[in-house]
Amino acid sequence: xxxxxxxxxxxxxxxxxxxxxxxxxxxxxxxxxxxxxxxxxxxxxxxxxxxxxxxxxxxxxxxxxxxxxxxxxxxxxxxxxxxxxxxxxxxxxxxxxxxxxxxxxxxxxxxxxxxxxxxxxxxxxxxxxxxxxxxxxxxxxxxxxxxxxxxxxxxxxxxxxxxxxxxxxxxxxxxxxxxxxxxxxxxxxxxxxxxxxxxxxxxxxxxxxxxxxxxxxxxxxxxxxxxxxxxxxxxxxxxxxxxxxxxxxxxxxxxxxxxxxxxxxxxxxxxxxxxxxxxxxxxxxxxxxxxxxxxxxxxxxxxxxxxxxxxxxxxxxxxxxxxxxxxxxxxxxxxxxxxxxxxxxxxxxxxxxxxxxxxxxxxxxxxxxxxxxxxxxxxxxxxxxxxxxxxxxxxxxxxxxxxxxxxxxxxxxxxxxxxxxxxxxxxxxxxxxxxxxxxxxxxxxxxxxxxxxxxxxxxxxxxxxxxxxxxxxxxxxxxxxxxxxxxxxxxxxxxxxxxxxxxxxxxxxxxxxxxxxxxxxxxxxxxxxxxxxxxxxxxxxxxxxxxxxxxxxxxxxxxxxxxxxxxxxxxxxxxxxxxxxxxxxxxxxxxxxxxxxxxxxxxxxxxxxxxxxxxxxxxxxxxxxxxxxxxxxxxxxxxxxxxxxxxxxxxxxxxxxxxxxxxxxxxxxxxxxxxxxxxxxxxxxxxxxxxxxxxxxxxxxxxxxxxxxxxxxxxxxxxxxxxxxxxxxxxxxxxxxxxxxxxxxxxxxxxxxxxxxxxxxxxxxxxxxxxxxxxxxxxxxxxxxxxxxxxxxxxxxxxxxxxxxxx
Ligand code: F55
Numbered sequence: 001x002x003x004x005x006x007x008x009x010x011x012x013x014x015x016x017x018x019x020x021x022x023x024x025x026x027x028x029x030x031x032x033x034x035x036x037x038x039x040x041x042x043x044x045x046x047x048x049x050x051x052x053x054x055x056x057x058x059x060x061x062x063x064x065x066x067x068x069x070x071x072x073x074x075x076x077x078x079x080x081x082x083x084x085x086x087x088x089x090x091x092x093x094x095x096x097x098x099x100x101x102x103x104x105x106x107x108x109x110x111x112x113x114x115x116x117x118x119x120x121x122x123x124x125x126x127x128x129x130x131x132x133x134x135x136x137x138x139x140x141x142x143x144x145x146x147x148x149x150x151x152x153x154x155x156x157x158x159x160x161x162x163x164x165x166x167x168x169x170x171x172x173x174x175x176x177x178x179x180x181x182x183x184x185x186x187x188x189x190x191x192x193x194x195x196x197x198x199x200x201x202x203x204x205x206x207x208x209x210x211x212x213x214x215x216x217x218x219x220x221x222x223x224x225x226x227x228x229x230x231x232x233x234x235x236x237x238x239x240x241x242x243x244x245x246x247x248x249x250x251x252x253x254x255x256x257x258x259x260x261x262x263x264x265x266x267x268x269x270x271x272x273x274x275x276x277x278x279x280x281x282x283x284x285x286x287x288x289x290x291x292x293x294x295x296x297x298x299x300x301x302x303x304x305x306x307x308x309x310x311x312x313x314x315x316x317x318x319x320x321x322x323x324x325x326x327x328x329x330x331x332x333x334x335x336x337x338x339x340x341x342x343x344x345x346x347x348x349x350x351x352x353x354x355x356x357x358x359x360x361x362x363x364x365x366x367x368x369x370x371x372x373x374x375x376x377x378x379x380x381x382x383x384x385x386x387x388x389x390x391x392x393x394x395x396x397x398x399x400x401x402x403x404x405x406x407x408x409x410x411x412x413x414x415x416x417x418x419x420x421x422x423x424x425x426x427x428x429x430x431x432x433x434x435x436x437x438x439x440x441x442x443x444x445x446x447x448x449x450x451x452x453x454x455x456x457x458x459x460x461x462x463x464x465x466x467x468x469x470x471x472x473x474x475x476x477x478x479x480x481x482x483x484x485x486x487x488x489x490x491x492x493x494x495x496x497x498x499x500x501x502x503x504x505x506x507x508x509x510x511x512x513x514x515x516x517x518x519x520x521x522x523x524x525x526x527x528x529x530x531x532x533x534x535x536x537x538x539x540x541x542x543x544x545x546x547x548x549x550x551x552x553x554x555x556x557x558x559x560x561x562x563x564x565x566x567x568x569x570x571x572x573x574x575x576x577x578x579x580x581x582x583x584x585x586x587x588x589x590x591x592x593x594x595x596x597x598x599x600x601x602x603x604x605x606x607x608x609x610x611x612x613x614x615x616x617x618x619x620x621x622x623x624x625x626x627x628x629x630x631x632x633x634x635x636x637x638x639x640x641x642x643x644x645x646x647x648x649x650x651x652x653x654x655x656x657x658x659x660x661x662x663x664x665x666x667x668x669x670x671x672x673x674x675x676x677x678x679x680x681x682x683x684x685x686x687x688x689x690x691x692x693x694x695x696x697x698x699x700x701x702x703x704x705x706x707x708x709x710x711x712x713x714x715x716x717x718x719x720x721x722x723x724x725x726x727x728x729x730x731x732x733x734x735x736x737x738x739x740x741x742x743x744x745x746x747x748x749x750x751x752x753x754x755x756x757x758x759x760x761x762x763x764x765x766x767x768x769x770x771x772x773x774x775x776x777x778x779x780x781x782x783x784x785x786x787x788x789x790x791x792x793x794x795x796x797x798x799x800x801x802x803x804x805x806x807x
Pocket of ligand 1: 106107108109110112260261262263264265347348353425454645646647648649667
């Protein structure tokens with residue numbers, strides 16, 4: 001605590017009596033990072049000493065969530081700090097709440113990256129995360145009359161105690177300009193890129209502490225600054241205002257995270273961001289991380305670059321450029337190294353989510369890279385045509401360069417051609433990648449495709465977010481070893497049949513529900529009854545995820561009760577909780593948000609369903625809210641159309657916190673159900689092959705509307721204006737889309753979903769049996785630790801190993 005007071009006095013410049021909560025939080029954060037510093041330096045020292053093969057995780061997003069609690073846990077400081085602070089009259093929990101989470105990601109993909117670096121540190125794997133230090137992360141969502149309104153996320157304004165800026169280590173990255181032939185000293189003709197402009201990338205280092213192992217890895221996020229040349233040139237011209245504008249232009253590159261999820265917009269600034277962080281990272285790795293005299297032909301023994309979706313794929317031509325243009329290697333030598341050091345993780349199945357950059361844009365921004373991509377493609381097509389001599393259609397399908405609708409570079413094809421491995425993120429997803437999306441490639445490169453099912457870190461999403469359950473598990477297992485060895489949860493299985501354990505398990509769930517109720521009152525003014533079933537759907541708003549299906553269930557129950565078709569006494573009291581952000585430009589998603597809020601307003605105000613149906617839609621669902629929402633859930637909604645959700649990771653978080661899943665046969669749900677068994681999972685809906693068949697034979701949503709009275713009543717009620725003060729036009733686009741298009745077969749799965757919900761009600765009516773299932777969900781969920789995902793990547797993709805510390 002001496003340390004802490006010193007930070008308060010000398011770091012924050014206040015004494016205890018005048019310190020604000022933010023001062024106190026910042027001082028604590030600095031104290032903790034001080035403590036971790038020795039271990040960080042030691043890790044770095046060991047790393048450069050041992051020179052073991054490392055992993056560089058390249059990701060445009062790291063959705064970290066709050067840092068304080070995780071750092072305290074990793075360093076085993078929680079109890080000491082709590083006690084010490086309370087001696088000073090300070091409540092640790094108050095300081096925890098003061099932290100603004102770094103929301104440097106959109107959703108699943110960004111959070112996955114954060115879970116992975118946590119696991120890599122915990123497992124002693126030499127690794128580094130590379131990404132972008134956005135000044136504004138994912139927008140803060142507010143509701144105005146139930147409609148989403150976005151506000152900037154200024155997460156840096158109150159200070160950011162976890163980062164270490166290194167302006168002296170800035171690297172320069174160039175854009176634009178032109179490429180021409182030039183003659184080398186020895187007479188060889190080479191290509192020379194004369195860039196048009198450049199910016200600086202300033203690294204900001206973040207500690208990534210392993211759990212209880214004294215290791216601290218590094219996450220390096222890049223921030224854009226104007227170069228001095230940039231400034232000087234214009235200052236010298238005497239145009240001060242123009243010089244300042246130039247600075248703004250450069251700094252724009254890392255200004256804001258694109259809030260698009262699953263639908264890349266092809267914007268120029270986005271390509272600038274991608275190249276910016278990738279070029280900074282490669283340069284940093286080659287010039288700073290590797291020893292000075294390192295022979296780059298040995299690069300594959302020292303590093304594997306994992307590409308988190310296509311966003312960092314421009315790294316492939318960038319490394320070619322470094323080796324061929326800067327190091328003067330031959331094309332073939334460079335290619336033989338490049339094709340050994342990258343692997344690509346695909347996170348989607350939606351064709352519209354695969355990035356394609358227009359040749360016009362790429363050629364203007366990165367002319368040399370475009371040339372390199374063309375050459376990679378030429379050689380790739382040469383091999384392809386040799387393997388399939390008379391199959392020009394196949395060559396066109398597989399080409400890295402698309403000709404239609406405009407000339408474009410297919411980043412997923414580039415990644416597949418150059419990558420050592422290509423992986424999907426759940427068994428079904430990887431299968432569909434092989435069979436459908438990248439089928440031609442899977443035939444051509446049979447050994448390249450593999451699966452690594454996603455995982456989540458048990459540190460954040462069980463140990464920290466659910467202390468009650470963690471206590472129970474620790475007692476049952478006999479130690480807290482499960483926190484870094486999640487397979488030990490299996491030992492809970494026999495306790496599912498122990499009535500006393502079930503009672504305590506239920507008590508934990510009830511306490512988590514009360515905690516959520518309290519948080520939502522304070523955070524949003526939402527009042528909930530903890531003695532209802534908490535039925536939760538939290539994820540980005542996307543049509544394929546089918547929040548509308550959930551909503552049609554709510555509307556059906558409401559319609560049936562208010563018309564007397566259903567006796568209110570027969571309805572299981574439920575709280576329907578939603579959390580979802582819509583991409584600001586995604587109109588249908590924003591409409592659906594408006595509709596959820598409108599239904600909620602009507603249902604919550606109607607005395608006819610009071611105490612039975614409640615809709616809660618807290619704004620701005622984020623990692624912090626997830627940490628209290630998920631442990632309080634009874635029912636986990638994972639209802640995407642089969643074949644569309646690559647994996648899902650929320651589904652794993654719910655399972656491990658003792659919620660039962662109602663879900664389709666999609667993504668990692670498939671593996672969840674295999675593990676827990678059909679008795680402990682509410683499966684419904686079309687399977688992926690059935691979906692394909694329905695679509696093939698012509699899908700007519702209206703036929704479901706016409707033949708299913710429940711569905712008709714629910715849709716008619718929405719269309720009637722019942723939730724929009726009688727105005728029939730407000731939600732007409734949602735209703736008419738479902739009736740006439742329904743790309744994601746909501747209406748086709750509606751009845752099956754209602755039937756499954758009836759099975760949920762029946763099961764919930766037997767608390768002992770329900771609790772037994774919930775315990776089995778936890779006991780059989782160990783597979784979904786991101787530690788296991790990391791082991792799979794190490795074995796199947798990276799061929800790297802943990803380096804245990806010498807103790
Ligand atoms: C973000 C930006 C763009 Cl341009 C495209 C996609 C995304 C994005 O965030 N995708 C994403 O989150 N995908 C999700 O990845 C998760 C982790 O693998 C999966 O669990 C989930 O199924 C998938 O939708």
